[in-house]
Amino acid sequence: MDWPDKKPGGLDASEKASLGKGVFKKCDGCGETLTTETLHTSFEVCTCGHHHKLSAARWRVLLLDDGHLDEWDAGLSPGDPLKFVDDKPYPERVATAKKGTKANEAIEIGHAKIHRKPIAYGSFVFSFMGGSMGSVVGDKIARLFERAAEEKLPVVLLSASGGARMQEGILSLMQMAKTVAARERHRDSGLPFLSVLLHPTTGGVAASFAFLGDVNLAETGALIGFAGPRVIETTIRQKLPDGFQKSEFLLEHGMVDRVVSRLDMREELAMLISHLCSSPRP
Amino acid sequence: MASYVLPFEKPVVELVTRVRELRELAESDRQYLPELRKLEEKTSKVARELFAELDPWQKVQLSRHPNRPYTMDYVPYLFQDFQELHGDRRFADDAALVCGVARYRGKSVVLVGHQKGRGAKDNVKRNFGMPHPEGYRKAQRMYELASRFSLPILTFIDTPGAYPGLGAEERGQSEAIGSCLAAMSRARVPVIATIIGEGGSGGALALGVANRVHVLEYGTYSVISPEGCASILWKDGSKADVAAKSLRITAADLHDLGIVERIVEEPPGGAHQDTAQAAKFIDEALNAALTELSMKSADELVTQRYDRFRVLGAITSA
Numbered sequence: 184m185d186w187p188d189k190k191p192g193g194l195d196a197s198e199k200a201s202l203g204k205g206v207f208k209k210c211d212g213c214g215e216t217l218t219t220e221t222l223h224t225s226f227e228v229c230t231c232g233h234h235h236k237l238s239a240a241r242w243r244v245l246l247l248d249d250g251h252l253d254e255w256d257a258g259l260s261p262g263d264p265l266k267f268v269d270d271k272p273y274p275e276r277v278a279t280a281k282k283g284t285k286a287n288e289a290i291e292i293g294h295a296k297i298h299r300k301p302i303a304y305g306s307f308v309f310s311f312m313g314g315s316m317g318s319v320v321g322d323k324i325a326r327l328f329e330r331a332a333e334e335k336l337p338v339v340l341l342s343a344s345g346g347a348r349m350q351e352g353i354l355s356l357m358q359m360a361k362t363v364a365a366r367e368r369h370r371d372s373g374l375p376f377l378s379v380l381l382h383p384t385t386g387g388v389a390a391s392f393a394f395l396g397d398v399n400l401a402e403t404g405a406l407i408g409f410a411g412p413r414v415i416e417t418t419i420r421q422k423l424p425d426g427f428q429k430s431e432f433l434l435e436h437g438m439v440d441r442v443v444s445r446l447d448m449r450e451e452l453a454m455l456i457s458h459l460c461s462s463p464r465p
Numbered sequence: 466m467a468s469y470v471l472p473f474e475k476p477v478v479e480l481v482t483r484v485r486e487l488r489e490l491a492e493s494d495r496q497y498l499p500e501l502r503k504l505e506e507k508t509s510k511v512a513r514e515l516f517a518e519l520d521p522w523q524k525v526q527l528s529r530h531p532n533r534p535y536t537m538d539y540v541p542y543l544f545q546d547f548q549e550l551h552g553d554r555r556f557a558d559d560a561a562l563v564c565g566v567a568r569y570r571g572k573s574v575v576l577v578g579h580q581k582g583r584g585a586k587d588n589v590k591r592n593f594g595m596p597h598p599e600g601y602r603k604a605q606r607m608y609e610l611a612s613r614f615s616l617p618i619l620t621f622i623d624t625p626g627a628y629p630g631l632g633a634e635e636r637g638q639s640e641a642i643g644s645c646l647a648a649m650s651r652a653r654v655p656v657i658a659t660i661i662g663e664g665g666s667g668g669a670l671a672l673g674v675a676n677r678v679h680v681l682e683y684g685t686y687s688v689i690s691p692e693g694c695a696s697i698l699w700k701d702g703s704k705a706d707v708a709a710k711s712l713r714i715t716a717a718d719l720h721d722l723g724i725v726e727r728i729v730e731e732p733p734g735g736a737h738q739d740t741a742q743a744a745k746f747i748d749e750a751l752n753a754a755l756t757e758l759s760m761k762s763a764d765e766l767v768t769q770r771y772d773r774f775r776v777l778g779a780i781t782s783a
Contacts, residue, residue: 318778410629
């Protein structure tokens with residue numbers, strides 16, 4: 184589809200809203216108006232290079248052979264250990280998230296292939312409660328590493344999460360220890376873990392397994408850090424410099440191996456797997 | 466040390482102060498002994514009753530009490546031949562996290578603990594017990610050192626959290642904590658963590674991947690501070706008392722949820738009323754746990770620690 188020549192003019196606000204809805208989207212990077220279809224085909228990457236959020240379902244299509252994931256442990260749901268209520272009870276919040284995202288939880292894991300190489304694959308579903316890590320997410324990540332170690336598979340895990348899931352309180356904190364321990368077991372199997380950090384990766388996910396990849400790849404322009412920018416600004420009482428905690432900043436500070444455009448991710452991952460799995464294991 | 470009294474602890478503090486005075490008298494004149502015993506009993510009873518009624522938010526305040534004993538306050542009571550070991554070998558030494566080797570009941574151990582400051586000046590140095598990445602990299606060094614020389618690891622948790630600042634982000638706070646968790650989970654020796662005050666989130670957990678976790682009676686452990694939780698959920702940090710309750714962060718909650726194996730009793734009025742007695746209680750718990758863990762092989766210890774955390778969570782299968 185061609186780019187629209189100019190923005191539709193001469194309409195009042197209400198008409199604009201109804202016309203624009205679902206058809207056009209303004210790029211968060213350059214401000215140019217694009218059709219949603221154009222963005223969809225380019226996996227939400229604008230011609231200016233700005234990366235908009237991509238759903239877990241589209242990541243599958245982008246990365247995996249035939250876009251296929253043979254999903255593991257899809258049926259796990261969280262309990263309500265704290266009987267936590269904010270403006271609604273936690274189970275209701277989970278039910279709403281399930282309905283809104285058509286996902287069962289904030290991560291999907293399973294067996295897949297990239298360039299015909301079998302891998303254990305995990306991908307956060309950020310739209311599900313901000314990709315927050317509660318008991319189910321923690322458990323599925325542990326299962327991912329454990330099963331990958333058993334089945335002798337490299338792990339590719341895409342993180343996009345605001346951190347621990349507050350509604351599960353201290354139990355969500357414990358998932359950090361659980362996932363890291365499982366990652367260490369997988370490390371002992373001699374197989375690589377490729378950690379892909381998407382926008383945003385912060386808090387308990389950043390501070391557990393996400394930086395423990397044998398190779399860490401950050402997606403272009405992602406916000407990655409321990410504390411969120413607002414928390415830091417409140418703590419130090421000054422404005423943060425431009426680009427702070429962005430992928431490029433992390434590369435500069437030695438925290439990630441490469442900053443990779445989403446559109447190159449499949450090739451980059453395939454090449455890394457072929458390098459790291461090229462020698463027979465001792 | 467300037468003494469600081471929270472409104473709700475006032476009656477207990479008054480009694481505890483009188484006990485202390487009477488104890489001094491009784492030391493020189495035995496005729497005060499019966500009166501001392503009576504007052505001690507009364508104090509203990511009043512303190513128990515009053516503190517049993519405390520709500521979670523009040524317990525949070527106790528866990529952060531400015532007079533509360535910190536890691537270094539316990540060291541002389543629990544250890545001999547303590548040698549502090551400094552630095553992460555990469556960038557700096559972090560005074561918010563203290564490490565060292567020491568003798569515990571005749572056996573050498575590695576000690577890792579958060580360290581808050583006493584007063585404004587000391588707190589600048591200690592950064593209010595909030596470590597930078599250097600602190601966690603030093604801890605990681607210690608976990609590895611302990612494994613190499615087969616020394617049990619004893620940690621003391623007391624932090625509002627890892628420091629959320631510019632330099633901390635630049636130098637990889639996330640990676641430092643993650644690697645700390647990894648090193649702890651790999652340690653081939655007994656690991657016992659004691660929450661002596663505040664257990665603030667990932668910055669606390671970096672000292673908490675243990676075979677046994679103990680919490681002092683008025684210690685807390687949480688994924689987020691009650692203030693932080695309230696400001697996210699209700700955009701209102703002053704609802705911290707509600708959040709403190711919802712998050713279930715008190716010692717009893719932690720025990721119910723399987724997060725800690727043991728609640729360590731505190732002296733009447735809390736640890737800050739009698740550091741020596743608090744240390745005695747901590748020591749009893751440590752000794753029992755260490756004796757038990759010392760029977761296990763290195764492989765068993767690693768596996769037990771793995772399984773301990775592996776089962777934590779609330780999941781239903783569809």
